[in-house]
Amino acid sequence: MTASISDHLLAWYDKHARALPWRLPPGAPLPDDPAWPYRVWLSEVMLQQTTVAAVKPYFEKFTALWPDVTALAAAPDDAVMAAWAGLGYYSRARNLMKCAREVAVRGGFPTTEAELRQLPGLGDYAAAAIAAIAFGQRAVVVDANVERVTARLFAITDPLPGARKAIRAATAGITPATRAGDFAQAMMDLGAQTCTTRSPRCLLCPLRAHCRAHAAGAPERLPVKPAKKPVPERSGTAFWITRQGGAEVWLVTRPGKGMLGGMRALPDDGWSARADGSGMVPLAGDWRELGAVRHGFTHAQLTLRVMALDTDSPPPGEGQWRPVSQIEDAGLATLFAKAARLALAGG
Structure with missing residues (x-):
């Protein structure tokens, strides 16, 4: 079942992957270019709690102004903050500068998930995503889209955030040893395009035959979210x-x-x-x-x-x-x- 899920998903991704400015085509070899992990890292930081549509122009602006991590590390704080204006969650921009300067001193990005997690502003998700996408390592990548897909695939009915341990374990069980970066991006694309929060497009899903929530007839009920707290x-x-x-x-x-x-x-x-x-x-x-x-x-x-x-x-x-x-x-x-x-x- 594990191989079948990843094989079906990667075959779907090969045909339906989103073309994004920070991505390689499906199955493409990793470039021997120090700017490649920089682009992956920059996109992952920008995408935290922000939509792809909002990030695209900012990514293009940043990479035009600062094409690699050394250039960004040397940029004045106020110039970077001004370029970030409108993208929100401004602590990300402050950590972006701290991280760029630390990476520049190191002479490049570390390649392992554990080392990446030590950089400013990189938590479990971002470290895993960069390890898988930029360096081809097998890493378990779980963002909101992956969380939704996995919860439905395995009918994980415990409410969030308590369900996240089970969701991560289930995602680990279907993450392949090869093409881990493509697999992670395929899961993200499936969640963004097909296994959406409301009205999932189950008839178009390459994993429909494996999905327990679809079999039960109510995939949109998962994952179970906690009640929202009132905002002051x-x-x-x-x-x-x-x-x-x-x-x-x-x-x-x-x-x-x-x-x-x-x-x-x-x-x-x-x-x-x-x-x-x-x-x-x-x-x-x-x-x-x-x-x-x-x-x-x-x-x-x-x-x-x-x-x-x-x-x-x-x-x-x-x-x-x-x-x-x-x-x-x-x-x-x-x-x-x-x-x-x-x-x-x-x-």
């Missing part, structure tokens, strides 16, 4: 501070740690996922309220009020004036890009 509501204020009649706007860089750490932003009143902002303006003046924007984080929903002031007084703290005409190129985090668009629209 938070409120804060962002300040659109301009000078010269609105020609320039004051931008800051957020502290390296914490929410949106290291990103360019508008000054704000200190809101966080744990607490509302103070609502206090940073300097005296004739402030105007422009409205508010909404933004969802993993641990909170934020309503951010936007207040505007044109002034000749220097704002407190460190920051820089930037032409309002260039605000789209400033690398603002998505939340503050929303606030800037509201300000530019006049509220």
Whole structure:
């Protein structure tokens, strides 16, 4: 049964693999090129908690600006953070830079799953994916798509996250010794294209004959997910501070740690996922309220009020004036890009 599952899946992948800018064609030999593991690693970091469609333009931008890990390691932090702006989960970008610099010092990426796991920002999934895809090692790769496919194949009915141990063991049982990278990507593609969360396309599935959930008649019920916890509501204020009649706007860089750490932003009143902002303006003046924007984080929903002031007084703290005409190129985090668009629209 094990060989049959992997053989059927790889035959399907050979015909139906997604063409992605960080992938080789199915069955292609691994390139003797140090930029290859860099591309695999970069794509895996970007794809964490983000869709393929969202990642594609960022991947192409990054590889054009920094074609290998040495180039990325030498890049200024603010340039990398600006290029990452809009992709979200900004701790990934900070770990990306740490990892690139560590790999550059080492002279290249380690090739084993255990060594890869020691690099900044790489957990079990990413280390296994890079070991399998970049270096051809047999590794058990389990992301959300693989989790769903395996839970249905073996009718694993325990709720998540408790079911993950059984899911990983079952995935290990069908992972072949050869073409492990293609197998992992085939499982991902099957989950993304066919064994989808809702309305799985079972008639098109190459593993239908082996799927216990399909045989039971309700594959969409698996995996069993835990009840969602309520997400707290938070409120804060962002300040659109301009000078010269609105020609320039004051931008800051957020502290390296914490929410949106290291990103360019508008000054704000200190809101966080744990607490509302103070609502206090940073300097005296004739402030105007422009409205508010909404933004969802993993641990909170934020309503951010936007207040505007044109002034000749220097704002407190460190920051820089930037032409309002260039605000789209400033690398603002998505939340503050929303606030800037509201300000530019006049509220």
